[in-house]
Every structure is written in C-alpha cells, then in structure tokens.
Amino acid sequence: MSAVTTDYEKTAKRLSFDLKTAGPAVALVILCVIGFLLNPAFLSEGNITNLLTRSAFIGIIAVGATFVITAGGIDLSVGSMAAAIAGVMIITMNAAIDTMGSGVATVLLGCGVSILLGIGAGWVNGALTTKGKIEAFIVTLGTMGIYRSLVTYFADGGTLSLNFDIRGTYRPVYYDSFLGLPIPVWVFIVVAILGWLLLNRTAFGRYCTAIGSNEAVAKYSAIKVDRIKTMTYVIQGFCVSLATIIYVPRLGSASSSTGVLWELEAIAAVIIGGTVLKGGYGRIGGTILGALILTTIGNILNFTDMISNYLNGTMQGLIIIVAVFLQRGDWGKSRKSED
Amino acid sequence: MPDGQTNSHAPVLCAERISKSFGPVPVLFSITMDIRAGEVHALIGENGAGKSTFMKILSGLYPPSSGRILLDGVETTLPADGQAESLGIVLIHQELNLAEQMTVEENIFLGRELTKNGVLQRQAMHDSVASLLAEVGLDISPTDRISDLAIAQKQMVEVVKAISRDARVLIMDEPTAVLTEAETQLFFRQIEKLKARGVAIVFVSHKLAEVKQIADRVTVLRDGQWIDTKAAETLTPDTMAQMMVGRELSDLYPPMHEADVDAPHVLQVTGLCAGIVQDMSFDLRKGEILGFAGLIGAGRSTVFEAICGLEPVESGEIRVDGHPVKFQSVADARALGIAYLTKDRKEKGLLLGQKMRPNLTLFALPNFVKNHWLDTKAEDAALTRAIRRFDIRARDPQTLVGNMSGGNQQKLLLAKIMETDPRIVIIDEPTRGIDVGTKQQIYHFIAALAAEGVSVVVISSEMPELIGISHRVIVMREGQITGTLTGDDITETNIMRYAAGLKAKPEHEGQG
Numbered sequence: 001m002s003a004v005t006t007d008y009e010k011t012a013k014r015l016s017f018d019l020k021t022a023g024p025a026v027a028l029v030i031l032c033v034i035g036f037l038l039n040p041a042f043l044s045e046g047n048i049t050n051l052l053t054r055s056a057f058i059g060i061i062a063v064g065a066t067f068v069i070t071a072g073g074i075d076l077s078v079g080s081m082a083a084a085i086a087g088v089m090i091i092t093m094n095a096a097i098d099t100m101g102s103g104v105a106t107v108l109l110g111c112g113v114s115i116l117l118g119i120g121a122g123w124v125n126g127a128l129t130t131k132g133k134i135e136a137f138i139v140t141l142g143t144m145g146i147y148r149s150l151v152t153y154f155a156d157g158g159t160l161s162l163n164f165d166i167r168g169t170y171r172p173v174y175y176d177s178f179l180g181l182p183i184p185v186w187v188f189i190v191v192a193i194l195g196w197l198l199l200n201r202t203a204f205g206r207y208c209t210a211i212g213s214n215e216a217v218a219k220y221s222a223i224k225v226d227r228i229k230t231m232t233y234v235i236q237g238f239c240v241s242l243a244t245i246i247y248v249p250r251l252g253s254a255s256s257s258t259g260v261l262w263e264l265e266a267i268a269a270v271i272i273g274g275t276v277l278k279g280g281y282g283r284i285g286g287t288i289l290g291a292l293i294l295t296t297i298g299n300i301l302n303f304t305d306m307i308s309n310y311l312n313g314t315m316q317g318l319i320i321i322v323a324v325f326l327q328r329g330d331w332g333k334s335r336k337s338e339d
Numbered sequence: 340m341p342d343g344q345t346n347s348h349a350p351v352l353c354a355e356r357i358s359k360s361f362g363p364v365p366v367l368f369s370i371t372m373d374i375r376a377g378e379v380h381a382l383i384g385e386n387g388a389g390k391s392t393f394m395k396i397l398s399g400l401y402p403p404s405s406g407r408i409l410l411d412g413v414e415t416t417l418p419a420d421g422q423a424e425s426l427g428i429v430l431i432h433q434e435l436n437l438a439e440q441m442t443v444e445e446n447i448f449l450g451r452e453l454t455k456n457g458v459l460q461r462q463a464m465h466d467s468v469a470s471l472l473a474e475v476g477l478d479i480s481p482t483d484r485i486s487d488l489a490i491a492q493k494q495m496v497e498v499v500k501a502i503s504r505d506a507r508v509l510i511m512d513e514p515t516a517v518l519t520e521a522e523t524q525l526f527f528r529q530i531e532k533l534k535a536r537g538v539a540i541v542f543v544s545h546k547l548a549e550v551k552q553i554a555d556r557v558t559v560l561r562d563g564q565w566i567d568t569k570a571a572e573t574l575t576p577d578t579m580a581q582m583m584v585g586r587e588l589s590d591l592y593p594p595m596h597e598a599d600v601d602a603p604h605v606l607q608v609t610g611l612c613a614g615i616v617q618d619m620s621f622d623l624r625k626g627e628i629l630g631f632a633g634l635i636g637a638g639r640s641t642v643f644e645a646i647c648g649l650e651p652v653e654s655g656e657i658r659v660d661g662h663p664v665k666f667q668s669v670a671d672a673r674a675l676g677i678a679y680l681t682k683d684r685k686e687k688g689l690l691l692g693q694k695m696r697p698n699l700t701l702f703a704l705p706n707f708v709k710n711h712w713l714d715t716k717a718e719d720a721a722l723t724r725a726i727r728r729f730d731i732r733a734r735d736p737q738t739l740v741g742n743m744s745g746g747n748q749q750k751l752l753l754a755k756i757m758e759t760d761p762r763i764v765i766i767d768e769p770t771r772g773i774d775v776g777t778k779q780q781i782y783h784f785i786a787a788l789a790a791e792g793v794s795v796v797v798i799s800s801e802m803p804e805l806i807g808i809s810h811r812v813i814v815m816r817e818g819q820i821t822g823t824l825t826g827d828d829i830t831e832t833n834i835m836r837y838a839a840g841l842k843a844k845p846e847h848e849g850q851g
Contacts, residue, residue, distance in 0.1 A: 219669065221701045
C-alpha cells in the first residue's frame, strides 16, 4: 500500500521539478562529477562505500534534527549527547564483563543503555523547552555543556576504552557488510525511510509542520503542541543513540573530543537539504542529500592537492551559505518588484 | 463639510484612468478619482474589488500599468517603496508600523531625529511632539511607550507621525477595523481636526455606517471598476452596500426559523470563572443560534476559550448533554463535538504559508488517518467537497492560503472547523474584515447549520449581524452577563445599553 503512495509522490515530485526542491540533488551530482574529474578513483566502489559509511553518523542524527527544526525547535546538544552516551555505553559494557562475559549479551546491554539514555536525554530537552517554557536554543546550549563535561568527567580527562574482548564481538556492527553495503549504511537507509514516512505520511509529521508554521494555529487546531514538540526531541535523542551505537565499535573509545561539532554538521545537513530553519517546512530526502554533500566535500578534498584539506570547513561553510541563498528562491522576484 | 477655505475644492492628488495588471491578470480598469484638500474621501468595495491595489498605486508602492497620477495638477511618477512620503503622501497600513518598545516621540522622529553635532536634541523633539499631540487632541505623553497605548492611540500616533512629516494626503486602510465604538468616535474627532488643517484623507472601511458618518465623498469600486463617486450625504449604508455588490441586498440575512424552546440543552454553564470572566451562567439549546454581544474586552472570547480548554477554568461547572465535563485541551472538546472558530484567522486560525489542503484537514486530522498513515486521497476529496460546499474561490488548490482574500480565508476556516462535524459550533467574529457578499453566504450557512440541529454561538461586535441571525442574544460587560435579549427585544439600543452598563441586570424581562 505504501509502495503505491510512494510512486504517486515520485510522479508528483517529477512534475513540480524546480531548483528549490531539486537543488540539493543537483549540487550532489555536480560534486560527484567534479570529484570524478579530479580523480576517477572517487567513483570507485571502495570510496563510495567509505563515503556512505562516514555519512551515516551525521545523516542519522540529521534525520532527527529535521523533526526538531521542522517543529520550530533546535537541538545543539546532539554532539555532546553522543559523546556522553558513548562514554556510559563503554563504562556499562566494561563493568558487565564480570557477570555477563564479553559476548553478544553485553553488547546488547550497551545498546539498550544507549537507547534509553538517548530517549531520556531527548525527553529532558523537550520537557525543559515545553513545560519549562525555556527557549530551545538556551536549553540545548545548557545540556550541550552538561553532556560534554560529563564525558570528560567519566573519562577523567582522558579516554574511555572499550574492553578488548568486547571490541571483537562488537566490531562487525561497524566493519561488516550485508548485501555489499556496510551495516551503518543499512541503518542510515532504514532511519531515512522511517523518518520520511513519519514526516510525510503520518498525522505526527503534519503536526510537526503545523507547529513550526504557527504554534497558535496548531493549539487552536486541537494539536497537543507540548507533547508533539517533546516527541521531536525524543526522536532526535533516539537517532543520536543509534548513531552512537554504530560509532562506538569504529574506534572502541570515547573522550571529550568525541562528536565535537556534530550538532552543527547535523543542522547544516538539514538546512542544505531545504528544511527551513525557523520551522514549518521539512524535507527528510533533502537532509539525506545534505549529509552526503557535507561528507563528499571532505572526501573530494582528500583526493586533490588543489585545495588544502585544512580548508574543509571553508568549503562546507561556503556550500551552506550558497545553498540557503539559492533556496530563498525569491532573489529573482525581489529584483522584479524593485523595478 | 467645506468650511469656506479657498483650497478646499482643488484636488491635491488625482488619479486618471488608472489600470493595473499583474502579469496577464487585469485587476483595475481605468479608475479615476480625485482627492481634495480638507476632505475625507471614502473608498469602499467588496474584498477583491481592487481597493488595496488602488491604494498602493496612490501611494506609489505599485506603478500603474496605464493612466496618470497628478499631484497638485502636475503629472508625477510616484517613487516606489514609500518614498512618496517625501511628496506628502502617506499610506497607513492596517498592521501598524511602530516600534513597540520605543516611546511616542522616538517613534515620531524615527529615521530623522533632530541632532546637533551628532547629539540628539531630545528637548526639541519632545516639545515638537507635545505640540503635535495637543493639536490633534491626543491625550498621551510624548514619553509614553507604544506598547502601553491602546490600539486607537497607536493608530493616532501613526497619524501624528504622518502629519509631522508634512503629509498632505493620508491614505488609511481600515483604520477602524480593530477599534471599539468609543475609540472610533475619538478617532473620528481627531480626523475632523486633520480635515480642518487641510489634510486630504482617503479612508477605506467595510463599516458603512462609519463611512456615512465621517466621509464627505464616497467612491465605490466593484470588480476592479469604478462604479460611482458621490457626496456622502446623498447615500445611506444600504445604498452604498447595493452599489458595492451591484444588486439588492434584501436577503442579506436568512429568514429566521423559530427556535424550538423545548429542544434539549446541549451546553449548560454555571458559575464559570476564568480570567476576566466572573460567574457566568447560561445555556444553549439544540439548534439554537445564540449571539454574544459586548464591547471588545468584555470577555466574550475568554468564556468560550475556557470552555474549549484553551484557557484555564478557575471554577464553575460545564455540562454537555447534561454530563459535567472539564476539557484539558481543544482535542477533548473536539471529541465531544465542540468546535471553536477563532476571530484571529491570520494568527490563530490558518497556516498562511501552507496550501489549502493541510489547513482544511488540520483540525480533523485524526479522521484522515487510515492504519496509522495519512489518507491523502481522502484529504483531496474533502478539499473538493469543501470548495463546493463553502464556495471557496482560489486560483488553484496549490495557492498559499496567505495569498487568498479575507473572505475566502474565512470560508476555508469555517470549512476546517466543520470537518469534524461538530454539534456545537462557536464562531468568534464570523465576518470580520470580509465583504458583504461573503457575509451573506456565511449568515445563510449558519442558519442552515442551526436548521440541521447544530447549536451555534456567534460572538460578534457587529450588532446588525447579531440582530439579523440570533434567536437570543447575551450581552456581556467586564466579564459578566448584563442582559439576555430574545425576539423583538433584540435591538441595537437594548444591546448598547447593556453593553455600556447603562442598564442593570434585570430581575425579569427588561423593557427598553
């Protein structure tokens, strides 16, 4: 049933092809062409897989951020939240070795802890914003500092390392493939599809958009504004916990520098994708492309000597500004009306 | 009235055969209008008649597609983007342009502060503003903060700001739409003073009685065409309305069906206290149209926002079909078939940046969920139905609601509320800022609903419509009921007396 509606949506999209919605896709294609011209190895299977895997962390978090931003909120705490969750996961799993051994059960315990913490942390952000009536920017700026200092405290200023035996058990979650695609990419794909369905095909998604457009209208339209807004932060927290679950086996450690600036990369991916920062319009597909674009830029810079790799941030910054400028979509009109 | 000033007949601003098209769509056809010094020239017409576009051309915000603008008899191309102010032509929008946190004097001198060697000449500005305020008879201090003023006073500050910039032509878009009756009269006294100074005033309003009162001449537009310009003393509100719609409006209000006095009570409110509302008790019968009259701020909206779970209820009992209820949210009220249509359709009613479909189904969205997924086909069907049932006219379904006319927005809002098939509908200001033709459609719709057995509460500041459609009218003042009127007792005089507190709460049936 949902396949039919998806097809219908695709045709509708094709009919209303315009720069605003197709922009991120066009940008990604252009980047890939540039990448290929600079070095044909860019399009090798190995590099594409690598690129997708690296996109997965930011991409998964950005799907959650799309909900928060569409509903008119913002979450600055996701990077610190990921670090704190990673820290607690590692501590929990290391502590469980004596009783549970270093098998799958311990890893599952760590994943369970991660999900509980993610949902809990998201709920705290949401409750402070809605029930506490504090601006989301302030709330998440606060929790960002709290989570970041907690991981530093847990690691005693150094690095928390996962027990070597558990690392062996946990390793496949990041490094193994299924049907030719690495596990993180599968998680990314599933999260993206579920996110798209939730935002575009359910009442919840419609409510997020309505709240982001105008909270008063939403309230008068019998929408439980506080509950929906809190739910967006819970979804964000859940996405962070999923990203952390596939991130921990990559390095097997967590420190105060884990996940630094992820929040900004996630927000950047959302904005590049065409979601409006002040809320009311969200695009999961765009967010996915945004995350891919950000990773691709870094990847291309690795492939070429023309621009220093240290300028990665500069390139990303330029892309964000250009993307938002193009999406404003009224730069042609405003010139006309001035005549 | 012309007061014998020599310049009172010379047109200051003259529009000759003005036409305007947006792309291929013509909206104004060869409109001619002259504005004389010291006159109030009312511009009336239904929504979509082209009043706004014409005002924007008069103030230079839009260039005309063809035709000439003469200023003091000289052909002029008005500069765009408000620069016409330097020529003495000022447009005052419905949404006021004042910096809320700054004082009156700071606002009036905003952008052209008096300075000496880069230092603000505060005393000079203060004195200048004080004398201007005294001149128009506005009883506020130059150092008052805008946010502390009443809306009528803010409106006058805008006017004073315009005068301080030597405005000779003031174009005002529905300045009285948000004013109470008393504020309007105060505002009109100040307008009279401006007239005496020789300022030419263009006044747009849907309130025809006010037009009759304040205007010297009236120009009527219909469907982008000039219909007539006449001296106001030769017109009555009825003839003006007929010129606007181009037909007799004898059927503005639907025929009144007798209310069934034995019908069961669907809503009973006893001793309700919420915010300003004190000890409210009333009931509503099945199929009844119950009007709520009163001045702005009397607490009429608060009563129903409290009943629907939008405002906290402090005490009192609400019964629906005889069962006590306490709604925590609008969703609870909706579940029992109660729907509240806000008077603030732009801020609380509709998502202006969205299309019609998500707006229509937002309130009733749970009805459009099938196996957890939104049923967009059902939504589309609902939109097609609503467009037909409520005669919503939009260029196409993809139009953003914010670009639709006020009348069509109001019909969409009504359609949105009706998607839940409510048994009790509360409509707050059903016809605010919409044209006569749409008003008529809404009145007939309300009457049809009541005939089907739906109970309707109409909160309105327009007495004629309450009188025209209500079976019973409750008058409120300062959060309390001051009177209940039925049948032939529903008259403007009776309503006004209760609303103004001239008549005490009657023990029995009050006689005029």
